[in-house]
Amino acid sequence: xxxxxxxxxxxxxxxxxxxxxxxxxxxxxxxxxxxxxxxxxxxxxxxxxxxxxxxxxxxxxxxxxxxxxxxxxxxxxxxxxxxxxxxxxxxxxxxxxxxxxxxxxxxxxxxxxxxxxxxxxxxxxxxxxxxxxxxxxxxxxxxxxxxxxxxxxxxxxxxxxxxxxxxxxxxxxxxxxxxxxxxxxxxxxxxxxxxxxxxxxxxxxxxxxxxxxxxxxxxxxxxxxxxxxxxxxxxxxxxxxxxxxxxxxxxxxxxxxxxxxxxxxxxxxxxxxxxxxxxxxxxxxxxxxxxxxxxxxxxxxxxxxxxxxxxxxxxxxxxxxxxxxxxxxxxxxxxxxxxxxxxxxxxxxxxxxxxxxxxxxxxxxxxxxxxxxxxxxxxxxxxxx
Amino acid sequence: xxxxxxxxxxxxxxxxxxxxxxxxxxxxxxxxxxxxxxxxxxxxxxxxxxxxxxxxxxxxxxxxxxxxxxxxxxxxxxxxxxxxxxxxxxxxxxxxxxxxxxxxxxxxxxxxxxxxxxxxxxxxxxxxxxxxxxxxxxxxxxxxxxxxxxxxxxxxxxxxxxxxxxxxxxxxxxxxxxxxxxxxxxxxxxxxxxxxxxxxxxxxxxxxxxxxxxxxxxxxxxxxxxxxxxxxxxxxxxxxxxxxxxxxxxxxxxxxxxxxxxxxxxxxxxxxxxxxxxxxxxxxxxxxxxxxxxxxxxxxxxxxxxxxxxxxxxxxxxxxxxxxxxxxxxxxxxxxxxxxxxxxxxxxxxxxxxxxxxxxxxxxxxxxxxxxxxxxxxxxxxxxxxxxxxxxxxxxxxxxxxxxxxxxxxxxxxxxxxxxxxxxxxxxxxxxxxxxxxxxxxxxxxxxxxxxxxxxxxxxxxxxxxxxxxxxxxxxxxxxxxxxxxxxxxxxxxxxxxxxx
Numbered sequence: 001x002x003x004x005x006x007x008x009x010x011x012x013x014x015x016x017x018x019x020x021x022x023x024x025x026x027x028x029x030x031x032x033x034x035x036x037x038x039x040x041x042x043x044x045x046x047x048x049x050x051x052x053x054x055x056x057x058x059x060x061x062x063x064x065x066x067x068x069x070x071x072x073x074x075x076x077x078x079x080x081x082x083x084x085x086x087x088x089x090x091x092x093x094x095x096x097x098x099x100x101x102x103x104x105x106x107x108x109x110x111x112x113x114x115x116x117x118x119x120x121x122x123x124x125x126x127x128x129x130x131x132x133x134x135x136x137x138x139x140x141x142x143x144x145x146x147x148x149x150x151x152x153x154x155x156x157x158x159x160x161x162x163x164x165x166x167x168x169x170x171x172x173x174x175x176x177x178x179x180x181x182x183x184x185x186x187x188x189x190x191x192x193x194x195x196x197x198x199x200x201x202x203x204x205x206x207x208x209x210x211x212x213x214x215x216x217x218x219x220x221x222x223x224x225x226x227x228x229x230x231x232x233x234x235x236x237x238x239x240x241x242x243x244x245x246x247x248x249x250x251x252x253x254x255x256x257x258x259x260x261x262x263x264x265x266x267x268x269x270x271x272x273x274x275x276x277x278x279x280x281x282x283x284x285x286x287x288x289x290x291x292x293x294x295x296x297x298x299x300x301x302x303x304x305x306x307x308x309x310x311x312x313x314x315x316x317x318x319x320x321x322x323x324x325x326x327x328x329x330x331x332x333x334x335x336x337x338x339x340x341x342x343x344x345x346x347x348x349x350x351x352x353x354x355x356x357x358x359x360x361x362x363x364x365x366x367x368x369x370x371x372x373x374x375x376x377x378x379x380x381x382x383x384x385x
Numbered sequence: 386x387x388x389x390x391x392x393x394x395x396x397x398x399x400x401x402x403x404x405x406x407x408x409x410x411x412x413x414x415x416x417x418x419x420x421x422x423x424x425x426x427x428x429x430x431x432x433x434x435x436x437x438x439x440x441x442x443x444x445x446x447x448x449x450x451x452x453x454x455x456x457x458x459x460x461x462x463x464x465x466x467x468x469x470x471x472x473x474x475x476x477x478x479x480x481x482x483x484x485x486x487x488x489x490x491x492x493x494x495x496x497x498x499x500x501x502x503x504x505x506x507x508x509x510x511x512x513x514x515x516x517x518x519x520x521x522x523x524x525x526x527x528x529x530x531x532x533x534x535x536x537x538x539x540x541x542x543x544x545x546x547x548x549x550x551x552x553x554x555x556x557x558x559x560x561x562x563x564x565x566x567x568x569x570x571x572x573x574x575x576x577x578x579x580x581x582x583x584x585x586x587x588x589x590x591x592x593x594x595x596x597x598x599x600x601x602x603x604x605x606x607x608x609x610x611x612x613x614x615x616x617x618x619x620x621x622x623x624x625x626x627x628x629x630x631x632x633x634x635x636x637x638x639x640x641x642x643x644x645x646x647x648x649x650x651x652x653x654x655x656x657x658x659x660x661x662x663x664x665x666x667x668x669x670x671x672x673x674x675x676x677x678x679x680x681x682x683x684x685x686x687x688x689x690x691x692x693x694x695x696x697x698x699x700x701x702x703x704x705x706x707x708x709x710x711x712x713x714x715x716x717x718x719x720x721x722x723x724x725x726x727x728x729x730x731x732x733x734x735x736x737x738x739x740x741x742x743x744x745x746x747x748x749x750x751x752x753x754x755x756x757x758x759x760x761x762x763x764x765x766x767x768x769x770x771x772x773x774x775x776x777x778x779x780x781x782x783x784x785x786x787x788x789x790x791x792x793x794x795x796x797x798x799x800x801x802x803x804x805x806x807x808x809x810x811x812x813x814x815x816x817x818x819x820x821x822x823x824x825x826x827x828x829x830x831x832x833x834x835x836x837x838x839x840x841x842x843x844x845x846x847x848x849x850x851x852x853x854x855x856x857x858x859x860x861x862x863x864x865x866x867x868x869x870x871x872x873x874x875x876x877x878x879x880x881x882x883x884x885x886x
Contacts, residue, residue, distance in 0.1 A: 332857075333857045
């Protein structure tokens, strides 16, 4: 940059040395050269009017006030209003008096001239501190901004507690809605009416509450095959229809359910499903009846729903019945001749049977030995010796 | 949601200042009041290894001790374990004799007053019942002084049925076919036993297949029946044992009956004066002709009139009782293989086929022309699950209820379940055309009633097995515990040893 200036400076110097610049013009031109006309002279700025030259002010009246001032004025009490009017009259009078006006302006001029003395002004050049390469000494720019949490006077809860409070407020807000607004929803309720006979298809769409979801476009169709029978299909054709739909049929509920998410929009998918139903009905009517193939229900496992039997429920009537039966049994038990007790049976047996009674057993063996001694007395004697 | 975790808390977790910790023990300190100086224990001597100094010129590797062969007791001889397992003990001398217990007789088997009491099996009949293998091991016969059975409602019905078939009346010579089912332990086998006992008292001829499983698990020999019917198979040994069972059990009856017609298959060995016992013994002696002999015996027993030349000592044939216990083993492929190594269906065994064909209504004359009872029971403990058999049983029940086979409610096998058509056809008996022949019935045994259960439990108490007061309340409790009086469960409750005092 500097070298460029020096370069330009040198050429300017050389131009200056060459003397007054001759205006080059084509030598063969016949017309005299004409220059652009000069700018018109700038008129001097209009002089500020001297105080005595200022126009006189109009006589004061409340009607001359601006709109805001007027409204303020209307709000004043009557005595205040009087005072206000008097003050204004005096100001206008002073302004319109030329001597007083000149004196006021001179006073003003004087104070302006003396302002330097009253508020001494210095323009010191505060030089930027040099920041090093790493900017270590640099001031934190964010520290300039006043922090709300900077001054903490130990008179507030923490921000987390504030958040908790906020949650609580939110809960209460919804509780208020539930208590006050939601009951009013019942005014909007419509009584349920069965869908008409013509509406035998039922569609299900899914909304994900505004979020995008890959299954948003899915449509599910359900229809009860019993609805088809008299109008669209005969009973035999319905069987064919069931064979065609295959595992989409639920024999427990008699509902055929199919879904489609082939296309990008719901409308397309729905259209496709309806077309499928149409072609199925057409095929069941006109196509092969598949009479030789039994209906395949292997895809369906019937659920066993265990229910408490009605006959087991303890109604008052049944309780009475049971009580009566119990009383009857007790009566029969009392009438009964003998209740067999296992213990007495065993005790009796122990009294009578020698195998179980040691005393009887000893007696029996004694008797047996007596006989034995009589028969084999000699042999025993021998052995004793 | 704002996390309740606070960084400030973590920074406060500072280590305990060292000043708080007790100062490390610098020197061993004796008790403060002790005056003697501290003495340390002597330093332990450095121990050498346990084996002493290293040994040279010796094998250092670990020695394995040779195991000495342990003297084991010799295993029991072949068949002894099985004999022990299959042993049937019918008496327990430690049990008390029950006073006033009656025996099965032809009079009291129809006596409704005896319902709920236990009737003993007559002692002379026990050999017969053992011969037809009416008792099974683990049935609890061994805990009582002598075998006896409860008279329940079904028993009385059975008694009346057998009585009416053998006595003069409109039901004389009727043939009744029943399949007995029921939950496990509901007394199906004992029901068959009671039928056999009644049949023996009424001098019937009893054929039994006590273990149908034995016929299909490839434990007995088999052979093609003949060249004409290459896909039918005969089991000669099994047939011979059937004949020996029948002869042993029905000796008296068979001895009194004589051959009534020619038997060309047996040629000259059967003459006009031969008794049926001698005829059956031919098959026992020579198992090769057992099947032919069995057929001959069957034709003799189902004969209603003698052929010409044989009417010299012809006696009318007695009714027959045929029992099979555990039918479902016959409803699937057997373990036998054909020459092509294809599995043989149980219905291709002539033995099985013969007994299953009895279920079909006879053409022209009843299957049992002299009357009788077919009692085929299922088993609930050793039971293969066969779908088609279950369906067949349901169909029998539906047919018994009067449902037509073409009705939509009639239970049909699922066409995709691969049901065995032969099984369903075996039980697919239409209404019998012949009079004196009953439709195939399904009899389901349930639990005992409370009164019957009471009689049964009293029998335990009177045998000295049960130290309890057999009150109505106690019986009701056990009745409920036994699943509504299932007799097998009641027996378990009764025989369980309890020390109450």
